[in-house]
Amino acid sequence: MTFLQSLIDGIGLGAVYAVVAVGIGLVFGVMRLVNFAYGELITAGGYTLALLSGAPAIVAIIVCFAVVVTLALIQERVAFRPLRGASPATMLIATFAVSFLLQNVYLLIFGSRGSTVGTLGQLNQAIAIGSLRIRYITIVAAVAGAALLGGLTFVLNRTMIGLQLRAAAADLRTARTLGVRADRVITAAFAISGLLAASVAILLTVQSPLVTPDYGVSITIFALIGVVVGGLDRLLTASLGGFAIGFAQAFVGDLLPSSGSQYLPSVVYGLVVLILVLRPSGLFASRRVTAAERV
Amino acid sequence: MRGRRVDNLVALAAPLLLVVAVAALGSQLNPVRQLEFGDALVSVSIVVALYVFVGNSGVLSFGHISFVAVGAYLSGILTLEVEQKNLILPTMFAFLRNSHTGTPVSLLLAAAVGAVFALIAGGPLMRLSGLPAGIATFAVLGITTNIISYWDKIGPGVTALSLVPTNGIWVFMVGALIAIAVAFAYQLSPFGRKLRATREDPLAAQASGIHVHRQRLYAFVLSGALAGFAGGLLVHELGSITPDQVSVELTFTTLAMLVVGGVSSLFGAVLGALLISGLNSFLADAEQGVNIGFQLTLPTGTRLVTIGAVMALVLILRPSGLTGGREVRLPRRRT
Numbered sequence: 001m002t003f004l005q006s007l008i009d010g011i012g013l014g015a016v017y018a019v020v021a022v023g024i025g026l027v028f029g030v031m032r033l034v035n036f037a038y039g040e041l042i043t044a045g046g047y048t049l050a051l052l053s054g055a056p057a058i059v060a061i062i063v064c065f066a067v068v069v070t071l072a073l074i075q076e077r078v079a080f081r082p083l084r085g086a087s088p089a090t091m092l093i094a095t096f097a098v099s100f101l102l103q104n105v106y107l108l109i110f111g112s113r114g115s116t117v118g119t120l121g122q123l124n125q126a127i128a129i130g131s132l133r134i135r136y137i138t139i140v141a142a143v144a145g146a147a148l149l150g151g152l153t154f155v156l157n158r159t160m161i162g163l164q165l166r167a168a169a170a171d172l173r174t175a176r177t178l179g180v181r182a183d184r185v186i187t188a189a190f191a192i193s194g195l196l197a198a199s200v201a202i203l204l205t206v207q208s209p210l211v212t213p214d215y216g217v218s219i220t221i222f223a224l225i226g227v228v229v230g231g232l233d234r235l236l237t238a239s240l241g242g243f244a245i246g247f248a249q250a251f252v253g254d255l256l257p258s259s260g261s262q263y264l265p266s267v268v269y270g271l272v273v274l275i276l277v278l279r280p281s282g283l284f285a286s287r288r289v290t291a292a293e294r295v
Numbered sequence: 296m297r298g299r300r301v302d303n304l305v306a307l308a309a310p311l312l313l314v315v316a317v318a319a320l321g322s323q324l325n326p327v328r329q330l331e332f333g334d335a336l337v338s339v340s341i342v343v344a345l346y347v348f349v350g351n352s353g354v355l356s357f358g359h360i361s362f363v364a365v366g367a368y369l370s371g372i373l374t375l376e377v378e379q380k381n382l383i384l385p386t387m388f389a390f391l392r393n394s395h396t397g398t399p400v401s402l403l404l405a406a407a408v409g410a411v412f413a414l415i416a417g418g419p420l421m422r423l424s425g426l427p428a429g430i431a432t433f434a435v436l437g438i439t440t441n442i443i444s445y446w447d448k449i450g451p452g453v454t455a456l457s458l459v460p461t462n463g464i465w466v467f468m469v470g471a472l473i474a475i476a477v478a479f480a481y482q483l484s485p486f487g488r489k490l491r492a493t494r495e496d497p498l499a500a501q502a503s504g505i506h507v508h509r510q511r512l513y514a515f516v517l518s519g520a521l522a523g524f525a526g527g528l529l530v531h532e533l534g535s536i537t538p539d540q541v542s543v544e545l546t547f548t549t550l551a552m553l554v555v556g557g558v559s560s561l562f563g564a565v566l567g568a569l570l571i572s573g574l575n576s577f578l579a580d581a582e583q584g585v586n587i588g589f590q591l592t593l594p595t596g597t598r599l600v601t602i603g604a605v606m607a608l609v610l611i612l613r614p615s616g617l618t619g620g621r622e623v624r625l626p627r628r629r630t
Contacts, residue, residue, distance in 0.1 A: 079611060083611060086614035087615075089558065090558075090614045092429070094610040094614075096547055096550070097603055097606040097607040100551075101606075102603075104599035104600045104603055107596055108600055221433075225433075228426055262445045265438070266437070266438045266442060269434035272430065273419070273431050273435065276423060280422070
């Protein structure tokens, strides 16, 4: 029965990680930029919800979307646009710097003790089926994750901006010579990744309502590990990787004997190294030859 | 040929003189300031160690602080007295508990253990580049922090390793000078040149008969040795250490120092380390209130915000760092 319980928890957690993975992967596709400051978007959403705990849920959610998308666009315009064309190492460190800066701005404004989110707290209640306990939020997370990824697939495959995004991800220079405007697609990619971050903030604050300045950091790092392990080249493999890491987190904790559980991070990281050494382009990547990437 | 020799001399002398000048200035100040200057000099050693690999190979490593951590713990534990260790660290391996060395020997052993660890980790990891290399080296750091935090046979676990004897500012100056000299010698050697060729164009370098993995591994091991050595300096500067002090945050700050100075030059590594450390100390003082012609008191918390903003600004305005990735050269007359 604990196996089934882990399976259900794993699906809920995996769905959230998959959404984060796609948010990171989308921007990477267009800009070749891994945005470490993505977690701070989630944190911004968390703080917005915490400040609006008294307001009706629908208002809080709409404001949360607005704030996070705006912050994503500001990140792009102020920090990352001037760095276009810089070496990937410089861009990566720059996103680190932005992440560090935002965390300390949160620390300065809100302090280190954390703010509590009350919006949608009732979703934490569980329905019992036999000895299984399924919280509503698990179902909501799974459904929302599927809907977001489905919606994104629709946008990418059926709309003009989606076509342009895919073209830019395949080859930005060629896409630009064919009339795709770089500023427009990159802005669109950041806006969509902001929408996804806001959704993650809403789902995540139900399960862990205490928002601290480093709220988004660990989920970003783990999702990023998932993305790279899954394969960063395509959104599908990236989201599968994200899902897998969320799933693994729910499962490995149950399987490991409790005396060894403090070494759980070592086991997970060890697996990551092993997979990367054996399959550098990702676990789910096709075996085609990829262009040499220079970092 | 003569011109090149002068160039090399200048390129080596500039960072060395800068470090000596900083140490000399620091030695004239009060003990609290001396600690800050000592800290800056240790940062120089760590960033130079990082530079040997990252600067010459162009591959990002988030794992170097693992070697700093291992060096710091080994060097710290070795310099504790045997009776102290039997008292406060009874669960540790007997060979660590019952051995005691002076600081210089402990630093050499720290360098050795850093090199061995880098060799073991680097063997498989040097086949990777780009983002997978970044994530895999980060994973190594995660494993190191995790094991140091919980395995009580090799150290005190999550609690601080304390009572480590500390040293004066001159020791850290000498340490930084050694690190710079080693890094410079490597950079001029055939190994360093080959590795930089792979940085500029891996395919062309390979076609010219350079074994990319092997050259990267050499640099990784040397850089691991320097990082272990720098870790030893760090523990003798702080007097105590916890696993969190040699983990993600230090990784971020040292990488930022390197990038702010300019990733691909040794002078950039030294300059970046000194500038960011200096700014950090100044802002920490300013939060307590400092007199610079007028009384300046910043609200608590502005230090880290300012540091983050400065790093982001330098990166946005000068992506190749303050030095632009070049060593110091004398102005040359046109011929």
